[in-house]
Each structure stands twice: as C-alpha cells, then as structure tokens.
Amino acid sequence: MKIGIYFKRFSRLAAEVALKVAEECSRRNLDVYIERTLIENEDLENKDIVDLMKKYSVGVFKLETPGVDVIAVIGGDGTLLRVFHMLGNPRIPIMAIRMGRRGYLLDVTPIEISDRIEDLTKGRYKIVEYMRLSIRDNETIYPPALNEVAIVSIGMGRSKVIRLKIYKDDKPLYFMEGDGIIVATPIGSTAYSMAAGGPILDHSLKGFVITPLAPVQTWLRPIVVDANSKIRVLIAEDSQEAYAIIDGQFSVKLQPGRSLVVERHPDPAKVIRFHDIDNAYERLFMRL
Template identity: 35%
Template sequence: MRRIGIAVNQNKPSALDVTKQLVSLLEAKDAKVLVDSKVADQIGRSDLALDVDKFPDQVDLVFVLGGDGTLLGVARQLAVYDLPILGINLGHLGFLSEAEPEDLPSAVDRVLRGDYHLEKRMMIDASIIRNGQTIHRNIALNDIGIAKGSFGRMVTLSVYVDDMYVDKYSGDGLIISTPTGSTAYSLSCGGPIVSPHINVMVVTPICPHTLTSRPFIVQKDQVIRVEVSATHNDIGITIDGQVGYKGEVNDTIIVRKSPHYTTLIKWQERGFFDVLRQKLHNPN
C-alpha cells in the first residue's frame, strides 16, 4: 500500500475542493492518506490529520497543493528526509509543479503504479557570519538573495570563490541560485537559464551600477563568500524569497552546495525545455 501525504496551501481559492477530490481518488485506490493538520479539519477529515513535519515517518511521498512558493517551503521543510514530492499547481505559474487540478485522476493513477521518474534537484546552504560567529544558517532550493532595502541606496558586495577574489559589485545586490532557481529571480535579473541536470551555482548581480558586471557560474563543489559593505544597515538576506534575515555592514555570507536534495516526481515524457516553453513563453 502506498502511503501519501498531502501538504496544502489553504490560502489558494480552490485548495479545499482539490484536497477533497484528491483524498477521494487516493482512498478509492486503497492508498493510505494523511493530510496537513491545518486543512484536514476543514475538509471534515480530522481522522487523516498529521503535521507536515511528521510526514517523513508516515508517508512514502508527498503531494503538494499550491504554487511554486508552497513547494519551495515544503522542500526546505522536508529536505533532510529525501521524500519525493509531486507538485499540483494551484498558483499562477507552477513552474515546479507537474500536474494541474484537472489532471488529478491521471496523476493519482500514474503515481500509484509508479509511472514516473525521480529528479533530484540541488540545494544550497547559506551561513550568515557576524563578528566571527555564525548567526543564521538555512537551506534553499531556489536562491539566496543579498540586497539593499531602501529605494535609492546601494550595497557593495565583494565576492570570493574558494577564497579567490572575483570582483566587487555595487548596486541593488546579488543572487546566488541553483539550476532550479535559475528560472526564478535570477532570470529576471539577466541570469542564464541552467538545465536542472547540471549541478552548478549561478551568481547574478541585481541592477549593478557598472557597464561590466555580468552573471557567472561556478562548479557545485566551490564555496562562494560574499562580504557586505555599505553606508547603511538597510540590508536583507533572503532564502528562496520566503525567509528573511536583517543584514549588517561587514557581514559575511558563505554559500555552498547542500548535502541534501529535493526529489521531484516528474513524468518521463515531459522534459525541462518543454516546461520552459509552456510556462515562460510570451505569445506576444
């Protein structure tokens, strides 16, 4: 019997209806189902309630109902457990999701018969060091952002790779992304699209105040060190655009490949560049 956990972004308009449908489809196939405690009571199934952080001991894989942001949050929460995740898109873009609500019957059938492949997505670790002490550490599937806060101010970031000086970037900040994150904030700042099958890190300046600053790519096992300088302390460090820390002048941020991966459930016939065309193509 397959054991399925369902994590839900209850703020999406169709979340409860889709959750009910998914539970019915899975139970009709004799799967064991557990639902995020925050949602189970709302759909009248308190008998299925379990906190998402307890899924690893009880389920074989997780359906995530929501948008890309929901999946990113669940991926960080479950990263150390290597649980396969299937994204069901209830958001706008749904770049990381593999199915839409109208695909639920087919998606359930495919998952239960094992008609999919697992795609391991690289994650990165970020440590914020202040006065020689690590004050924050976190993991990201998409990116680490280091940026100034207020409009009209700049931040200067000195970048080193494996202790070798690269350059100094003055502007709005810097994004360090995984291949998965290369199609997110980094892309909007002029960074390259990187196939998720290539494990590298992308460093992309945000609105650099120079004619020569360009994004660059480093090997997965290299370590990126960023030293912060500015005339103010209005500085922020973000994890996947969801978790934020207040930075200060002279902070050092160390970014390296994480030992953990996010494992996504993917359909064999649906390649990365197919999704890229479908989701990011501008018909105009």
C-alpha cells in the same frame, strides 16, 4: 503506501483539489494523512473541506517529522518552496499539483489527479533530484534554497546602494556596488535570476549562477561557477545594511562586516515527475 497532503492555506480551490486527492487515494486503499497545520490553523473558510478530508484520512503528519512515503502538495511555487523549507526529511519525494499557469516543478494539473495517482500506485513515474543551496554565516545555518538566495538592499521609499565583496573558494572574485546579487541554482536560474538578466542553466548542469543586480560597475556580468564552489558574500564595512532573502520566503538582516557562505547542499529536493522532462525548455517558454 502512506500519502501526506498539504495545500495552500486560505485557498478554496486548492482545498477542493486536496479533497479530490484524498478521495482518489482512499479509493485505491492508500493511507491518507493530513498535515497538522491544516487542521489547527484559523482557515475557517476551508474548515468544512478539511472536515470532509478527515473521513478519508487515517491520521495527521508534520512536515518537520513527516513519516509518510510521498507528500502531495497543492498550490503554487510559494507553497512548494515553503514545504521544502519545512520538510524534516529531504529523502521524501513531493508530488506537486499546480494551481496556476506557472509553477515549473508542479507537474500535475487538477484534471490529471486520478490518472497520476494511478500512475503513482503502479510505479509509472520518475523521481528527479534538484540541487539546493546551503546558506550559513558564523552564527546560523539558514533554510536551504531551491531557487536562490538574494543579497539585496531594501530601503524605506527607495533602494540604497550596497557594497559587496564576493569570494570564490576564499579567493576574491569581484567587488561590486549596486542593488545586490543573486546566487541561483539551475532550477532557480529560470526565476529571479533570469528576470535580472542572468542565463538559463540546463538543469543537468552541476553549478550555480551569480547574477549582479543593477551594479554601478557596468562591466559586471553574471558568472556560472562549479557546484563544488564555496561562495562567500561579505557586506563591506562602509556599506548600507543588506538583507538575505531565501526563495522569497525567508529573510535575514545583514549588518556591515557580516558575511554569508553559499554552497551546494548535500540533500537535493526530490520531485516526482510523470511527464517527459526532456522538453523542459518548451515547457518553460510556454509559461513566460
């Protein structure tokens, strides 16, 4: 089995945990590969650990063209989301190792590493698929979103009201003025959307939620739509410019008159789960 390792850059703790992963994998005769940017970047603080990891590795891999069976990701939500955005082969499952208190999809804690890698070699795990969002306009296809895409106003010094027309399957859903909207997946419904007053969707549901942000029209409420829906968000001609922010990692400026189409992505994110996922709500509320 080929195991790729990627950890949060400039984090000493994450680098030390990554070294532990490399040691445990090598001890079980698993082929260890280090992600290329960890070797080539300017993270001088962790250069000594990366050099130690090389003793256990048989080569390097690229997230864009991984060529491994499993990728162990060590860090937090941002690190995991970054990997999913960069991953060239969505069929490769991720073993996520959590470095903080939150991190709903990061299933493994550092003290569990030895046991979980043993479980991995014995096949004692599940691969759970999580829906992602496809995001495009007339010119560009953007990175898929695991959590959400937020179309928001960002002004210098203060937020500016933007005007949006929302369509579902090419039929008008509503017109809104406010700070923007969020289109979130079920897993993303527990993130930014929830903080904005949106509902929590059960992860088994095939749908996504549209959550308005501070709308002038106070009657507007979040709407849950079927996963097969096509949502189009049009920036009105008389609106301020807006920004589309994907999973808090990637942003693009949207001028008035431009629209963004959001649909279900054909390739879900694949996450290795070792623990009981039926207690999802208990785990969620413990971390709030």
